[in-house]
Amino acid sequence: MKILTHIRGNPIRKNRIENLPYNKKLKSLLSDKRKAGLLCEVLFWKQVHRGRFHQIDFDRQKIIGNYIVDFYVKSLGLAIEIDGWSHDFKQEYDIRRQRDLESYGVKVFRISNDDIKKSMEIVLRDLENFIMEHYGVREPDELSGAE
Structure with missing residues (x-):
């Protein structure tokens, strides 16, 4: 297992997804x-x-399948979507889009425009928590590669 970085002292494992569909x-x-x-x-x-x-490489406007995600972290297989007011009228589309992305193995972290404008610190802390939850090394054996 390869470690990408550490967040608050917790090791974060790489989770690159190969061969994502591309329209x-x-x-x-x-x-x-x-x-x-x-x-x-x-x-x-x-x-x-x-x-x-945390020395993580983000891409802007990444094509995955039939969608363009706002941000993508290749080394984690993580899409970040920023939802503005127009998403209030597209809930079914957003649900379908997220399911499609997740079917490729991509995790999706959603942020609202309001949260970014009002409290970037909380947004970044929530992103850290999301990454630790989904990509953090949970057991010491995972670090050593032992089964």
Whole structure:
């Protein structure tokens, strides 16, 4: 088992998912989405890019299957979705989208625009907790590779 990083002293294991589906028809939308510079995405990006968040590498606007996720951590198989007011009217779509992503083995962490604007500190703490819960090493045997 390879350790990616440590969060609050807890080892975090790598969980890279190989061969994720990719809809190349969505590629033309990527640059426009990146250039749009939605405030909450930019605020979050400033906190996590270039390894600022526990030396973890985040990608913006990643195509997975028929979707473009806001952020993706390849080394964990983790998608981060920032939900604005428009998501209030797309609950069924969001549920289907999340199920599809999870069917590929991708975990999804959701954040609201309001949470980012009001308390980035809490958002980052919640993300740490999510990562520790889903990717943290639970048993000392896991570190040594013993069965």
